[in-house]
Amino acid sequence: MTVTAEAYVLEAAKAPLVRRSLQIQDPGPKEAIVEVIACGLCHTDLGYADGSVPTKKGIPIVLGHEAVGRVIQAGKDFESLVGSNVLVPAVLPCGECPFCLAGRGNACPNQKMPGNDIDGGFSTHFLVPARPLIKIGSDSSKVAALSVVADAVSTAYQAILRANLVEGDIAIVVGSGGVGSFVVQIAKALGARVVACDIIAERLNLIADYGAEQTINLANLDPKELRKQVRAFAKGAPTFKYKIFECSGSAPGQVTAYGLLERGATMLQVGYTPSKIDVRLSNLMAFDATLHGTWGCPPEVYPGVLNLIEQGKVRLDPFIAYGPMSKVNDYLADMAAHKLERRMVMDPRK
Ligand SMILES: [Zn+2]
Ligand SMILES: [Zn+2]
Structure with a gap:
């Protein structure tokens, strides 16, 4: 049966998303149609909507890459998913290429990102590759919150795995809102001592209640003074235990994070900015330090982070606000004006 979706479509950059009825194609053998229960609003969506970042599909496109929903139709290889919440x-890897087979699916060259490569979750329904879908429970009161795991939380988790973070490490998180707030919580859950840095006092106050043992306000702070405070926090721990997470996605944040690299330390570039910075790369050589990029999260490691949420070690609700998808243009405007402190989780049926 053909499915008709009510979707919010980006038809022109800098213009509001437009509500449209769209016919969803029947699923191919490896595809599924998901009836969306909730979809998160990410800062990247704002970049697409205001034209600063082009989508790979181009326009028109339905945005949204943080969706949970129920599978209502699936191709013949994945019929067992029908009826499940997922x-x-x-990041939807192909599951078959050398990257995927080596456990590097998040770098898969054939990957599809909803709301970028293909139509996304700002819609009542959308068509997706079925293989990477992750079954979740049916408790409807909890399902909507899990939408933010699709990007914000899983990206944080993968960054932590990439850093080989272990108990007793010193996690230094630069930019403690959004993805950074989940890096803080996950690092703490895995036994690291966490210091959170930001320029916004309210964010630091919130994260102090959810895993940050110390917070540092970077506004007007001299880099030498910051380094001194971090060393004091580490209480003499060897600097190879420093795991620095750049989550601000800003040039000043990148300069700050890079400036914290010391002997044997590791830095993860988690945030995105199109800006460039000027650094001495040879510091990596001199310090025998490591700098990793990290993108998305391969589906096979999701159970690890879902477990931490189930156990209450990572909290979602303090960082989320719920609203109807019919207000998506208002939320985008609020985000552009830096007035959204929580991640919006939107209901496409409202
Ligand atoms: Zn995102
Ligand atoms: Zn692949």
């Missing part, structure tokens, strides 16, 4: 990862 989380749709923001």
Whole structure:
């Protein structure tokens, strides 16, 4: 049966998303149609909507890459998914190429990202590759919150795995809102001592209640003074235990994070900015330090982070606000004006 979706479509950059009825194509053998229960609003969506970042599909496109929903139709290889609630990862690897087979699916060259490569979750329904879908429970009171796991939380988790973070490490998180707030919580859950840095006092106050043992306000702070405070926090721990997470996605944040690299330390570039910075790369050589990029999260490691949420070690609700998808243009405007402190989780039926 053909499915008709009510979707919010980006038809022109800098213009509001437009509500349209769209016919969803029947699923191919490896595809599924997901009836969306909730979809998160990410800062990247704002970049697409205001034209600063082009989508790979081009326009028109339905945005949204943080969706949870129920599978209502699936191709013949994945019929067992029909009726299940699923989380749709923001990065959907092919599952078959050398990258995927080596456990590097998040770098898969054939990957599809909803709301970028293909139509996304700002819609009542959308068509996705079925293989990467992750089954989640049916408790409807908890399902909507899990939408933010598709990008914000899983990206944080993968960054932590990439850093080989272990108990007793010193996690230094630069930019403690959004993805950074989940890096803080996950690092703490895995036994690291966490210091959170930001320029916004309210964010630091919130994260102090959810895993940050110390917070540092970077506004007007001299880099030498910051380094001194971090060393004091580490209480003499060897600097190879420093795991620095750049989550601000800003040039000043990148300069700050890079400036914290010391002997044997590791830095993860988690945030995105199109800006460039000027650094001495040879510091990596001199310090025998490591700098990793990290993108998305391969589907096979999602159970690890879902477990931490189930156990209450990572909290979602303090960082989320719920609203109807019919207000998506208002939320985008609020985000552009830096007035959204929580991640919006939107209901496409409202
Ligand atoms: Zn995102
Ligand atoms: Zn692949």
